Amino acid sequence: MKRILAVDDSASMRQMVGFTLKTAGFDVTEASNGDEALKVAQKGEYDLVISDVNMPVMDGLTLIRNLRTLPAYKFTPLLMLTTESGTDKKQEGRSAGATGWIVKPFNPDQLLATVRKVLG
Amino acid sequence: MEIDLSQFSQVFFEESLEGLESMESELLKLDVNEPEDESINTIFRAAHSIKGGSATFGFTQVANYTHLLETLLDEIRDGRRQMTGEHQDMLLLSVDLLRNMIDALMRKTDFDDPLLSQLEKRFTAELEGDSKDVSGDDATQADTKQTPDEQLWHIDFQAGIDILRCGNDPLLMFTELRQLGELTVKLDEASYPDFVDIDPEACYLSWHLELITEQKIERLKEVFEWVEDECTIHYSSSAIDTGETRELQGDSESAQTSPEPESTQASTSTSDSLPAEVVKPKIVSQAKSPEGGSIRVSIEKIDLLINMVGELVITQAMLGQIGQQDEIDEESLLSMKQGLEQLASHTRDLQESVMQIRMLPISFAFNRFPRLVRDIGQQLGKKVDLILKGEDTELDKTVMEKIVDPMVHLVRNSLDHGLETPEIRASKGKPETGSITLNAFHQGGNIIIEIIDDGAGLDTDRILQKARDKGLVADDEELSTEAIHQLIFKAGFSTADAVSDLSGRGVGMDVVRRNINELNGTIELKSTQDKGSRFTIRLPLTLAILDGQLVRIGHHTYVVPLVSIHESLQVEPQRINRISENHELVRLRDEYLPVIKVFQEFGHEADAVEIKDGLVMVVDSNNEKIGLLVDELLSQQQVVIKSLEDNYNKVPGVSGATILGDGTVALIIDISGLVSLAGITNTNEHAA
Numbered sequence: 001m002k003r004i005l006a007v008d009d010s011a012s013m014r015q016m017v018g019f020t021l022k023t024a025g026f027d028v029t030e031a032s033n034g035d036e037a038l039k040v041a042q043k044g045e046y047d048l049v050i051s052d053v054n055m056p057v058m059d060g061l062t063l064i065r066n067l068r069t070l071p072a073y074k075f076t077p078l079l080m081l082t083t084e085s086g087t088d089k090k091q092e093g094r095s096a097g098a099t100g101w102i103v104k105p106f107n108p109d110q111l112l113a114t115v116r117k118v119l120g
Numbered sequence: 121m122e123i124d125l126s127q128f129s130q131v132f133f134e135e136s137l138e139g140l141e142s143m144e145s146e147l148l149k150l151d152v153n154e155p156e157d158e159s160i161n162t163i164f165r166a167a168h169s170i171k172g173g174s175a176t177f178g179f180t181q182v183a184n185y186t187h188l189l190e191t192l193l194d195e196i197r198d199g200r201r202q203m204t205g206e207h208q209d210m211l212l213l214s215v216d217l218l219r220n221m222i223d224a225l226m227r228k229t230d231f232d233d234p235l236l237s238q239l240e241k242r243f244t245a246e247l248e249g250d251s252k253d254v255s256g257d258d259a260t261q262a263d264t265k266q267t268p269d270e271q272l273w274h275i276d277f278q279a280g281i282d283i284l285r286c287g288n289d290p291l292l293m294f295t296e297l298r299q300l301g302e303l304t305v306k307l308d309e310a311s312y313p314d315f316v317d318i319d320p321e322a323c324y325l326s327w328h329l330e331l332i333t334e335q336k337i338e339r340l341k342e343v344f345e346w347v348e349d350e351c352t353i354h355y356s357s358s359a360i361d362t363g364e365t366r367e368l369q370g371d372s373e374s375a376q377t378s379p380e381p382e383s384t385q386a387s388t389s390t391s392d393s394l395p396a397e398v399v400k401p402k403i404v405s406q407a408k409s410p411e412g413g414s415i416r417v418s419i420e421k422i423d424l425l426i427n428m429v430g431e432l433v434i435t436q437a438m439l440g441q442i443g444q445q446d447e448i449d450e451e452s453l454l455s456m457k458q459g460l461e462q463l464a465s466h467t468r469d470l471q472e473s474v475m476q477i478r479m480l481p482i483s484f485a486f487n488r489f490p491r492l493v494r495d496i497g498q499q500l501g502k503k504v505d506l507i508l509k510g511e512d513t514e515l516d517k518t519v520m521e522k523i524v525d526p527m528v529h530l531v532r533n534s535l536d537h538g539l540e541t542p543e544i545r546a547s548k549g550k551p552e553t554g555s556i557t558l559n560a561f562h563q564g565g566n567i568i569i570e571i572i573d574d575g576a577g578l579d580t581d582r583i584l585q586k587a588r589d590k591g592l593v594a595d596d597e598e599l600s601t602e603a604i605h606q607l608i609f610k611a612g613f614s615t616a617d618a619v620s621d622l623s624g625r626g627v628g629m630d631v632v633r634r635n636i637n638e639l640n641g642t643i644e645l646k647s648t649q650d651k652g653s654r655f656t657i658r659l660p661l662t663l664a665i666l667d668g669q670l671v672r673i674g675h676h677t678y679v680v681p682l683v684s685i686h687e688s689l690q691v692e693p694q695r696i697n698r699i700s701e702n703h704e705l706v707r708l709r710d711e712y713l714p715v716i717k718v719f720q721e722f723g724h725e726a727d728a729v730e731i732k733d734g735l736v737m738v739v740d741s742n743n744e745k746i747g748l749l750v751d752e753l754l755s756q757q758q759v760v761i762k763s764l765e766d767n768y769n770k771v772p773g774v775s776g777a778t779i780l781g782d783g784t785v786a787l788i789i790d791i792s793g794l795v796s797l798a799g800i801t802n803t804n805e806h807a808a
Contacts, residue, residue, distance in 0.1 A: 012132035077287035099287035100346035105175035
């Protein structure tokens, strides 16, 4: 079973993402900010990390930057959840090492489509 | 897959309300002239999360409104706009408005408040002028011409060297393309570097792809959307039948300007070609009504509980083993006793931990005061500092909900009557800015909440005069300062000369005290002229469990809240005065106390019919001492309160019931209810 780490400071978004992916048969772990996610990610290996961008303590871009320095996450797909429709954030995300993004608001089907795309 | 998004609504509502709360407190703390980045960030994040959530869960009204807030805050955050007091006010009003909007969503009612459109206009006006071009992908939307049936696409794809290091994999992109039509992939062999130069983590490859599909170029580009900047992609198409090739530039801007083949007929497969468009989630309204309420519990508390239940299970297993033995010898008797002891201690621990679940830090109640004090202070032209202490002190959620109103009343009073205007304060030699302190701490099984101001203190002369005018105190009667202070808790007493917006609306301190008494709590007051006042509220930590004194009256056992009991004593006959058929007073030191014969009020037999034959328990009722005649004191214990109203009916003089260790039911005496049942009015001072 593919393991996914879902990171969002908003509990409802986290639950929605978690529930959708679990229902689709993924093994999902949730974290509520970048710092927490980084610790969780170091303990176990995940096949995909989906992270919100704006979060307290450690934001999503810093998380992605940090994850990329870890050997285990060098090539792992890291997706960001962003409401920013402008290109700035996407550009920033890309240079931080993000694989791609999912633009909020999204519905469960869109989420699953993107996840399946990166997990093959 | 069908996922019902409404199941997440409740969590969304809760976190939004929390977000609004932190937004409000940050806004109040904010120094408009020098806003701290972290504050702005916190405020932005709250608006941002609410917007993201509301858009996802289909609460369009909230999403549209928070979008305005977010845009403004984003500009402030980026330094493109200077924060002003006007912004602060608009944002604070928005907090109120959003609270109401979410409240309406929770109650599933329509939200219709003129304030919404007013504020929307203010935000829009504010944002206009330098409104930025939000739609960066206009171009893609502009070109929505239909494609002809099928086309042959040639895609030259040269992967960026770092593409793998971002977790992108060309293979996955090709897999996606293959789902769109018939795909041929050819590797461009010239793209390899020399073997010695190969970095195994880099990607040097280029491919030539041929795809026969009826999809539009936008759909193809979407496959490469995440990597289009670092990869070189060149698209060209040819109609399959003619073989004519059209050149299209690789980057998206120029791609749309290239002519598309004329649409020959409407494509039938547009349904999956617009994934970027938001499909509105279907909202099925079957979420629970918010009435039930929920509570957030930290994982630690729950782990502790699970741990204890584990201990209980072990003890139970041990006892169960003994129970299965046919004969119980000395040894197993000993372990049974041990088991029972453990059981007792685990049950106690478990009880405490379960109570802990309902406990929330009092900051939940305190948090509303910064706003209140700011608004009222401004309204009255008074300068106030609000100091909050002991915000982590925990108390029961229900108690917290019920104590907020009395606290609001007291704080309003302090602002309105207590604190002086800056001029008056200056003339008294005090700092112009007054202070109101909210303090909370635990003491024994109680929580103490103090509301302290450094204002004028109670004006004893005026209070006494008012009380005399109202006939509450006889003209020739002299009262101690404390006794005068107590007068403000009397029903129908209000000293406000003019009925202001804030106080004197008929809801007086008597109501505050009654509310607190209903929670089995007490309120005390200390005040010094020109120094200020201090109200001390003492409350039980929970409404579910009560520290009680068990008393016997006839064949009945009653519970008296321990917090109300001063002392219990036998009274010598010469200290008993009968003032009428049913009213007797006992003299206790310098005071005369009315005594209630509890058995009479509840209509049953008792051993002690006369005061001299029984015990008089001195208890507190609305800050006055009252004696209760009982036969015997039994043990003191914690009792679990069961509501009589839920299970039977409201009974005057009784606040609830409990089940004792032997299975019998004991009624819990409601002292102030009993006092009114007995028809006893204030006596103390008059009798003295």
